[in-house]
Amino acid sequence: MREENRPSDAAEPGSQYVREHLANERTYLAYLRTTIALMTFGIAINRFSRFLEQSGRLGSNGFFGHTLVRTENLGIGMLVIGAVLLLWAALRYAQIRRQIEARDFRPHTRSIWIITGMVLVAALGGAGWLILS
Numbered sequence: 001m002r003e004e005n006r007p008s009d010a011a012e013p014g015s016q017y018v019r020e021h022l023a024n025e026r027t028y029l030a031y032l033r034t035t036i037a038l039m040t041f042g043i044a045i046n047r048f049s050r051f052l053e054q055s056g057r058l059g060s061n062g063f064f065g066h067t068l069v070r071t072e073n074l075g076i077g078m079l080v081i082g083a084v085l086l087l088w089a090a091l092r093y094a095q096i097r098r099q100i101e102a103r104d105f106r107p108h109t110r111s112i113w114i115i116t117g118m119v120l121v122a123a124l125g126g127a128g129w130l131i132l133s
Contacts, residue, residue: 020100024093035082040076049075053132081118 049072092111099105 017100020105021097024100027096028089029094031092035086035089038078038085040084042075042082044075045078046072046075076090110127 055073088111092108095108096105
């Protein structure tokens with residue numbers, strides 16, 4: 001290929017436009033990986049809790065000695081959180097795609113604060129559960 005026929009970033013008017021769409025897709029895929037991990041871990045926790053109940057190592061009331069474990073509910077909760085996050089990520093991807101097409105992208109800081117708050121509440125709840133049990 002001769003030098004003058006080689007494409008360059010400066011010669012392509014839509015190169016930044018394509019990069020924005022690809023960055024949006026990478027962000028969605030990161031959310032997708034996170035939701036798959038959450039849901040898989042939730043299923044594993046749920047199944048392991050059921051195994052402990054059925055093997056007699058965990059009482060059917062969800063107590064192990066005097067410590068409240070009720071881990072099957074934790075597993076179900078992680079599944080629900082993963083599914084909600086997946087739905088939110090798909091909606092957010094579509095919204096950003098429309099904004100990129102219209103060249104009118106505005107970051108949505110409210111969703112960042114909502115997700116941060118949810119994770120913080122879960123972390124504090126988990127820390128409290130570990131400390132009090």
